Amino acid sequence: MPTSGDASPPIYRVKADFFRLLGHPARVRVLELLRDGERTVGDLRSALGLDSGGTSQHLTTMRRQGVLDSRRAGTNVYYRVKDPRTFQLLEVARQILSAQLEESRGLLGELSAVEFVPADGATDADHRSR
Amino acid sequence: MPTSGDASPPIYRVKADFFRLLGHPARVRVLELLRDGERTVGDLRSALGLDSGGTSQHLTTMRRQGVLDSRRAGTNVYYRVKDPRTFQLLEVARQILSAQLEESRGLLGELSAVEFVPADGATDADHRSR
DNA sequence: TCAACATCTTCGAATATTCTAAGACACCAA
């Protein structure tokens, strides 16, 4: 068996492609809309507020990369998420982001507490000026 | 408390920005290199094979978005991953991708088994021509 | 202060992605 034409790209590139695929608001929404089952293109289109061309483009991209799967039923096409672990990805991202939010909210609190000045004026995270 | 100047963007946009940040081979590698602890810019630079400008650019981007954190020690700057859950993201992505690989490998096997023809010529996944 | 080193910034060119609009195609019901 031949090692086929295109040398398979390094893992970190495959991963990057995969994350880049998720790196678009409309595509994140598609995943969220598909969280509880398949939907037709029309459903998604109206939920996203895109025209059918744009919707189709995103869906096609995601299917090509193996994130989505589709099935035709009459004149409609139903899309679904292929691997449920994809939702785990969204969930972990949500956790990370809400932790960030919490932290920055904390900093904001400190900021407004003008009266309080820590013993050592400069914090560790302070080494970049600008 | 005022709702501050910039209306906070919808969650799906924040998530998308976050994934897009991970959507670059060099940045994925940085995360992998930081899996077991902090590294200096120079370490990362030589591992990535970039010039110091490019390295700095990626690191700065990741720090601005809150994925990395840095500390200066003398003339060096050490970077580290801020939230360990970030690695979980990489891990889940790896799982999804290797499942995909396995599946396509399976299809490839079928493909080379030219003799075998299923009872019904068309499969379900076959509704898109082209 | 100066030289050496590490890191950061900036800017324009190169490249990639997304948007928009127009029309093509597939399927169903009449």
Next chain:
DNA sequence: TTGGTGTCTTAGAATATTCGAAGATGTTGA
């Protein structure tokens, strides 16, 4: 077979990201 609906494709313009090169800044030790 024809019209209507739903989905897909394409191509070029608009926009965003990345690359490469040059130099600025900050830190240490002499």
